Amino acid sequence: MEPFQVVSGPAAPLMLANVDTDVIVRIERLTNEPREALTRFAFEALRFRPDGSEDPGCVLNRPPFRGAPLLLADANFGCGSSREGAVWALQAIGVRCVIAPSFGDIFFSNCFQNGVLPIRLPVEQVRVLATLAADGALFTVDLLQNVVLAADGSRWPFEVEPLRRVSLLEGLDDIGLTLKHAGAIDEWESADLAARPWNWPMKTAGL
């Protein structure tokens, strides 16, 4: 996983609430297209008109925000489907960090699995950031310091779960970390088999 430490650039203000993962990327694009092609298909319902042409009114198509590494959104960003491809689609258009008042829980977890940082800030703060971002001003997201720095010198501290922060900073892999607990997993399973054998009846041949 690509580590996340400090990322700088413009922030695209996509100030809509309840942006669902179907809108971030349609399911058919994940089944029918290679991952590299997602650059064209991220947010396609917002970025493109029904005839396939780019909608110049969409903030993601305006020059300062094309390829912007930061995205600002309203509440419940990434709600809906669990598709991890929603994070891959964001990465395909260059997004490394999303700042919103709240996120869909599954999307939030999927971000950390892929080196994308989701930051929760109060809605009033996100709206101020969206105003500051409107002309393409540069921001720096510093995960070492847990702060967003705006071009006007203002500082916006944020919190990230310590376990997740370390994994992001170092690009650690969850499976590798968990396999260190192999002994504890063995013990738990032996105890559970004794206490609740009905949870363990299934053998492939037996069904």
Next chain:
Amino acid sequence: MISSTLFDKVWDRHVVADLGGGWALIHIDRHLLHDLSGPPALAEVAARGLAVRHPELAFATPDHAVSSLPKRSGRTNAAGAPLWQALKDRSRSAGVRFFDVGERGQGIVHVMGPELGIVLPGTTVVCGDSHTCTNGGLGALAFGIGSSESTHVLATQTLRQQKPARMRVRFDGSLAAGVTPKDLALHLLATVGASAGVGHAIEYAGATVRALDVEGRLTLCNLSIELGAKVGMVAPDDTTFEYISGRMSAPSRELFDRAVADWRTLATDADARFDREVAVDAAAIAPTITWGTSPDQGVAIDGRIPDPADAPDAATRLAWKQALDYMGLQPGRPIAGTPVDWVFIGSCANSRLTDLRDAARVARGRKIAAGVTAWVVPGSEQVKRDAEAEGLDAVFRAAGFEWRAPGCSMCVAANGERVPAGARSVSTSNRNFVGRQGPGARTHLASPAMAVAAAVAGAIADVRRLEVA
């Protein structure tokens, strides 16, 4: 003893290691795999040179990208065929039980899991699908995960999770005629909003929930993720135990009795505390249908399409306006009477036998309106066979519905089955997102009975009037 909630009891007994800060390594008892999320996760485990730790705890079936055309083959939806084949091949090489098309067990994963007795009370259940919360209707702690987490479960049979806050939704009162578990969920969404459950595990409680059959509880839990909650649960009771008894993977005889004794201890203690409580008067709920592009944008069937001018704030006004534009609706008009082109009865929300009985009861002896295309897609091969044994397929066919083969079909349009752009659909699924049923498709979410009423009227209609007539 400290009093505890259903969620806490199931969570606590699955903690393998405390990781600190509210995080734990929890054991996963059941892993459902489908044709979209299953193959990449299985491939990744193999690519890392790891083994699937407990193949006997994983169960695979193709549902998302398979055609629902009767007598389908891989060629019917060519784009989905490699996924179907990959799930079959990778499941077999890993030793994971695979239920193929045409076989009992094939179907939407969240229909298959409960009906085969794979999902049991007090188990932890995951799947690379957000509607895994459906399985909480049996008292399981079930939630959707991404493909990286799915790989993690295959390799370790555990997940690193942060314990969510707890929320209880109590429904009390008897349901009025024409009101179903789907209406409870849509009404709740319209009342508390699509982010009310973010960061929470929800328990549904109260006399109304106790009176629901298991399939109704599965429907109610299905829409938890639409509230933002990964987890929705109902405490297991005699209704649950009766449902589970005799199912394929359920314990039998003495072991079943021991299991039931354990499952009875899972119910939330009388004085347990929740982080958030919501109470709903279920008797006051009318059949409910969505008008917008978020599942919380719903109204009672005798209500009106909202006017952005009445929105509480600027952000909501913009959201309502965009939704009305996409949906092609005029504010202030009654929702009933809106012309409909498509009707879809199916999905993990409403494709079980009781759903199809409900729909057939309204469809019996009636005809769908000219110009409406109406599909019934049973949730599983078992549901299909059971419905056919009762003659429900004949009722639907006589009314002008197409009787299709099991899968997710037009809920998510991952198999190429789409509502055309600009067409209006009444759907028993769970998401009315922009483009969900196909680019430009306009989706109204409702119960199976309401979907039939719309098909018959050729417009959004109040099923209560139809049943009286």
